[in-house]
Amino acid sequence: MRALISAVTLAFLVTSPPAAVAEDLASQIVGIWSYVSVTTTEVASGKVTKLFGEKPKGYLVYTKGGRSLYVLVADNRANPASAAVTDAEAVGLFRTLGSGSGTYKVEGKTLIVTWDTSSNQIWTGTTQKRYIEIAGNKLTISSDPVKISATGLDVVFVNTLEKVE
Numbered sequence: 001m002r003a004l005i006s007a008v009t010l011a012f013l014v015t016s017p018p019a020a021v022a023e024d025l026a027s028q029i030v031g032i033w034s035y036v037s038v039t040t041t042e043v044a045s046g047k048v049t050k051l052f053g054e055k056p057k058g059y060l061v062y063t064k065g066g067r068s069l070y071v072l073v074a075d076n077r078a079n080p081a082s083a084a085v086t087d088a089e090a091v092g093l094f095r096t097l098g099s100g101s102g103t104y105k106v107e108g109k110t111l112i113v114t115w116d117t118s119s120n121q122i123w124t125g126t127t128q129k130r131y132i133e134i135a136g137n138k139l140t141i142s143s144d145p146v147k148i149s150a151t152g153l154d155v156v157f158v159n160t161l162e163k164v165e
Helices: 002-015 017-028 087-095
Strands: 031-042 048-050 057-062 067-073 097-107 110-118 127-135 138-142 154-163
Touching: 017 097, 017 127, 087 097
Parallel strands: none
Antiparallel strands: 031 048, 031 057, 031 154, 057 067, 067 097, 097 110, 110 127, 127 138, 138 154
């Protein structure tokens, strides 16, 4: 009987860590994260593009209640000539901005976000799946390959962030 109890206990202990890891990622992601880099990598060539420049600025927030919001701007935004922003200046500012909010959940190493709002209106109302990894105070969020309609190329998006609080 002791052998059976020991075997069952051992089996339980061996199978428990993955659930603990999933819970750990779900709790570790909660907080405020600062963008370090935002890139795409072309699947075929490996070419990396830094979408928001060398040092993007902005934050990504995950709450305990399952809400997410972000604001992101490029490091090389042009300043308008005056407070009366021209249409051309507004276009330039918009193209160097990303923002959105929605709900999220973590399943294993998968982050699932449903967007309520987005500066890229095509995302609003959609659900996106991303893969997360946390090492120390660094969070990496990556996508499956996605076909970019303008170029027809498959790319992988990777965001790297650093925990602020």
